[in-house]
Amino acid sequence: MAPSAMSRWTRSLSEARPVSYWLDDPGRPGPEPALTGAETCDLLVVGGGYSGLWTALIAKERDPGRDVVLLEGREVGWAASGRNGGFCAASLTHGLPNGLTRWPDQIHRLERLGARNLDAIEETVARHSIDCDFERSGEIDVATEPYQARELQDRYEEIRSQGLADGIEFLDTDAVRDQVNSPTFEAGLYDRRGVAMLHPAKLAWGLKRACIDLGVRVHEHTPALTLKPCGAGMTVRTPYGAVRARAVALGTNVFPSLVRRVRAYTVPVYDYALMTEPLTAGQLASIGWRNRQGLGDSANQFHYFRLSADNRILWGGYDAVYPYGGRVRAEYDDRPETYAKLAGHFFTCFPQLEGVRFTHAWGGAIDTCSRFSAFFGTAHAGKVAYAAGYTGLGVGATRFGAEVMLDLLAGERTERTELEMVRRKPLPFPPEPFAWTGIALTKWSLARADAQGGRRNLWLRTMDRLGLGFDS
Incomplete structure (x- = not known):
C-alpha cells in the first residue's frame, strides 16, 4: 500500500467519533x-x-x-x-x-x-x-481470491449433497458482482432467507x-x-x-x-468496526447492492459489511485482538491502528466510493469459545x-x-x-501464558494461510484435529 494512499484513506477517519453508531442515538431510552x-x-x-x-x-x-x-x-x-x-x-x-x-x-x-x-x-x-x-435480506459469503471461489463452490456442493441447500445459491463472478459491484469479488454463496439485518x-x-x-x-x-x-x-x-x-x-x-x-471456557476477543456517512443516490448506484444483503468475505481474517436503514455502510472485522490475561477493559475499545487498516480495506473493496467519510469508529469484546x-x-x-x-x-x-x-x-x-x-x-x-501464545500463533498462522492460497500449516492442521475450530 503506497504511503499516499494510506494518508488519503486515513483522512476519511478525521471526523469519526469513537462510539458505536447504533448507541449514538438521541432516542436512546433512559x-x-x-x-x-x-x-x-x-x-x-x-x-x-x-x-x-x-x-x-x-x-x-x-x-x-x-x-x-x-x-x-x-x-x-x-x-x-x-x-x-x-x-x-x-x-x-x-x-x-x-x-x-x-x-x-x-x-x-x-x-x-x-x-x-x-x-x-x-x-x-x-x-x-x-x-x-428488521430486514430478512439474507447474506452473501464472498470470495476475494480464486482459491476462495473454489472453496465456496466445494462448500455448496457439500451442503447440496446433504440436502441443506434450500434457499442457498452459488454465484459466479458476474452473478456476485451483479448483486454488489466490487472489483475484488470472485464468487459468492448467497443464503437468501437464513439471515436478517x-x-x-x-x-x-x-x-x-x-x-x-x-x-x-x-x-x-x-x-x-x-x-x-x-x-x-x-x-x-x-x-x-x-x-x-x-x-x-x-x-x-x-x-x-x-x-x-x-x-x-471463554476468552475475550476485541472486534472493531467503522460506519460511513449516508451514501448519495449516485454512490449507491455505483455499487449496486439493491437487495441490501449482509456480506462477509471468505478469508480467515474476514470482513463483514452491510447497509444501515439510512444507507450507511458498516465495515468491520479483520483484526481480532486478544489482550494478554483475557482482561475486559474499556481502554481496548478504541484502536486507531485497526481503524486505519479497515479504512484501507474498505476503499480497496469499493474504490468507486473514494472520498466517502467515516462518522463512527468503535470496538468491543466478544466472548469466544x-x-x-x-x-x-x-x-x-x-x-x-x-x-x-x-x-x-x-x-x-x-x-x-x-x-x-x-x-x-x-x-x-x-x-x-x-x-x-x-x-x-x-x-x-489453558492458563496464561499458554492461552496468549496459542492464540497469537493461531492468528499468525491464519494470516499466513490467507497469503498462501489457503494452505493451512502444521499448527492449524493440529488445531483442526483437536476440534478447536480456528477456521474464521
Missing part, C-alpha cells in the same frame, strides 16, 4: 432505577444483553405469573448487544460448515431449530412492535420495553457481585442490596461468570443455568440459548436439551 434493598423473585436474570433480555421475556411468555427480575451492571444493550454488526442469523452453530464438522448426525435438526428460532425473532419483533429496522441497539431497547410491559422488574446500573446458595434458592448480592431467587439465569457472556468454573458456538450448563444443583461462547454470532442464537437455559432450569428434557451441543462443552482455554 435507564431503569438501580436496585436498592432486598427483593425476592421466582427467576433472577443476570445480564441486560440479548441473552438476559430473551430469557426474561420468554420466561414471562411461558408463565405470565412468574415473578422475574433482571439485573444489568450498566445499561441494557451497552456492550456487545449494542455494538455488533446487526447480522441476525438462523445458524446456531456459527455457520453451516462448523455445524457439519462438529455435529454431522444432528445438523438437520440444528438447522431446523435455527430456522424456527429466526422466524420466532421476526414474529416477536412484529408482535411487540419493536422498531429495529437489523439495528442491534434498537432490538435490545425494544426487548427491554417488552419485558417491562410484561411485568419484568428491570434494574440497571446494578452489577451482580456474588452468587451463593440460600435455603432452597440462590442469593445474588449487588452494591446496594440483594436478590433472593428460586432460580438464576446467567447471561453475562464475555464478562467473568458468577460460576467460576465456567470462566476457562474453542468451538465458536454457544455452550450451556447448570450449577448449584440445577438452580443456576448459563449460556455463553456465541463468538460474535449471538444476535439470533441468544434467543435459542435463552430457551435452553429455561428448559434446563425447569429440568425438562426437550428437543433442545437433547442436542449434543447442549449436553457437551467445548475444550477450555
Whole structure:
C-alpha cells in the first residue's frame, strides 16, 4: 500500500467519533432505577444483553405469573448487544460448515431449530412492535481470491449433497458482482432467507420495553457481585442490596461468570468496526447492492459489511485482538491502528466510493469459545443455568440459548436439551501464558494461510484435529 494512499484513506477517519453508531442515538431510552434493598423473585436474570433480555421475556411468555427480575451492571444493550454488526442469523452453530464438522448426525435438526428460532425473532419483533429496522435480506459469503471461489463452490456442493441447500445459491463472478459491484469479488454463496439485518441497539431497547410491559422488574446500573446458595434458592448480592431467587439465569457472556468454573471456557476477543456517512443516490448506484444483503468475505481474517436503514455502510472485522490475561477493559475499545487498516480495506473493496467519510469508529469484546458456538450448563444443583461462547454470532442464537437455559432450569428434557451441543462443552482455554501464545500463533498462522492460497500449516492442521475450530 503506497504511503499516499494510506494518508488519503486515513483522512476519511478525521471526523469519526469513537462510539458505536447504533448507541449514538438521541432516542436512546433512559435507564431503569438501580436496585436498592432486598427483593425476592421466582427467576433472577443476570445480564441486560440479548441473552438476559430473551430469557426474561420468554420466561414471562411461558408463565405470565412468574415473578422475574433482571439485573444489568450498566445499561441494557451497552456492550456487545449494542455494538455488533446487526447480522441476525438462523445458524446456531456459527455457520453451516462448523455445524457439519462438529455435529454431522444432528445438523438437520440444528438447522431446523435455527430456522424456527429466526422466524420466532421476526414474529416477536412484529408482535411487540419493536422498531429495529428488521430486514430478512439474507447474506452473501464472498470470495476475494480464486482459491476462495473454489472453496465456496466445494462448500455448496457439500451442503447440496446433504440436502441443506434450500434457499442457498452459488454465484459466479458476474452473478456476485451483479448483486454488489466490487472489483475484488470472485464468487459468492448467497443464503437468501437464513439471515436478517437489523439495528442491534434498537432490538435490545425494544426487548427491554417488552419485558417491562410484561411485568419484568428491570434494574440497571446494578452489577451482580456474588452468587451463593440460600435455603432452597440462590442469593445474588449487588452494591446496594440483594436478590433472593428460586432460580438464576446467567447471561453475562464475555464478562467473568458468577460460576467460576465456567470462566476457562471463554476468552475475550476485541472486534472493531467503522460506519460511513449516508451514501448519495449516485454512490449507491455505483455499487449496486439493491437487495441490501449482509456480506462477509471468505478469508480467515474476514470482513463483514452491510447497509444501515439510512444507507450507511458498516465495515468491520479483520483484526481480532486478544489482550494478554483475557482482561475486559474499556481502554481496548478504541484502536486507531485497526481503524486505519479497515479504512484501507474498505476503499480497496469499493474504490468507486473514494472520498466517502467515516462518522463512527468503535470496538468491543466478544466472548469466544474453542468451538465458536454457544455452550450451556447448570450449577448449584440445577438452580443456576448459563449460556455463553456465541463468538460474535449471538444476535439470533441468544434467543435459542435463552430457551435452553429455561428448559434446563425447569429440568425438562426437550428437543433442545437433547442436542449434543447442549449436553457437551467445548475444550477450555489453558492458563496464561499458554492461552496468549496459542492464540497469537493461531492468528499468525491464519494470516499466513490467507497469503498462501489457503494452505493451512502444521499448527492449524493440529488445531483442526483437536476440534478447536480456528477456521474464521
